[in-house]
Amino acid sequence: MDIPRIFNITESAHRIHNPFSPEKLATLGAALRLESGARVLDLGSGSGEMLCTWAHDHGIIGIGVDISQLFTEQAKLRAEELGVTDKVKFIHGDAAGYVSDEKVNVAACVGATWIAGGVAGTIELLSQSLLTGGIILIGEPYWRQLPLTEDVARGCLANSISDFLMLPELLASFNRVGCDVIEMVLANQDDWDRYEAAKWLTMRRWLEANPNDEFAKDVRVKLTSEPERYATYTREYLGWGVFALMLR
Structure with a gap:
């Protein structure tokens, strides 16, 4: 049981596996007014930076x-x-289908809503672990500007334009599934740079250390193409943020 190998390689040096800085993570924790002893569940917790720092x-x-x-x-x-x-x-x-044995004050899925088929399914899953009056955290991409063609969407590594919403539409979608949006902290292009560009040095160092690995050709192709793809597409079109919700 594991993620595709390419992610374990490209993000092996990351502490945060999303376009989010340590400062933004700290801002989010402060914004939620977390109290000592509050219980937090994180589905798709990555390298644990959110839980450990909080x-x-x-x-x-x-x-x-x-x-x-x-x-x-x-x-x-x-x-x-x-x-x-x-x-x-x-x-x-x-994390798909995981429900905590003990109810929590905050239930989070930050950047991994595919575990329950999208935002609505992930909110439903997280709510099963949540105390009454608790907070749900969803980390999700959105379009900064709407792609004019499906090719541009695919350049952002989406399957289609319909994969993501514009920010106002994303916020409205939370309302439609019975949630109040109570906070949000959004990534900027610098956060995207640190998330994406950090992968390139990691890939280069991995290639130097593993020249005969059967996967080296794939990593080489990705390292060669990613800077231009990222600068052309993701950096210009895709936003990302963490949204704090409470069920009505």
Whole structure:
């Protein structure tokens, strides 16, 4: 059970597996007015930066579930580094369908809503773990500007234009499924640069260390093409943010 190998390679040096800076993550934690002892569930927890830093800074108790064995191990190491192993637990497993044994104050899926077939399904899944009056966090892309053609959408690694909404439409979609939007923290192009461009050095270093690996050809193709693709498409067209919701 794991994610495709290319992600374990390209994002192996990432602490945050989304276009979000440590400062934005801290801003989000402060904006939610987290209290010590609050329970947080993170589905698709990656390398655990959100739970670990919030445990350190706010005293939350967290459980993270992620399908990447590498990222899960990195999350455990990060918990040790920040001295919060008594506050956070990381599970290597499929987050799809995961429901917490104990209800939580905050239920999050930040950048992995495919685990439940999209935003609406993920909100429904997270709500099953949520205390009454709790907060749902959804991390999701949106169009900064609407692509004029399907080829542009595919250049942003979407399947089609319909995969994402413009920001006002995304906010309206939360309303339609019975949620109040109570906060949002949005990525900017610098955040995208740090997320995407950091992969390029990681790929180059991996290629230097693994020249005879059977996967090296694929990594080489990706490293050669990604800077131009990213600058042409994703950087100009795609936004990303974390949206805090409460069920009505």
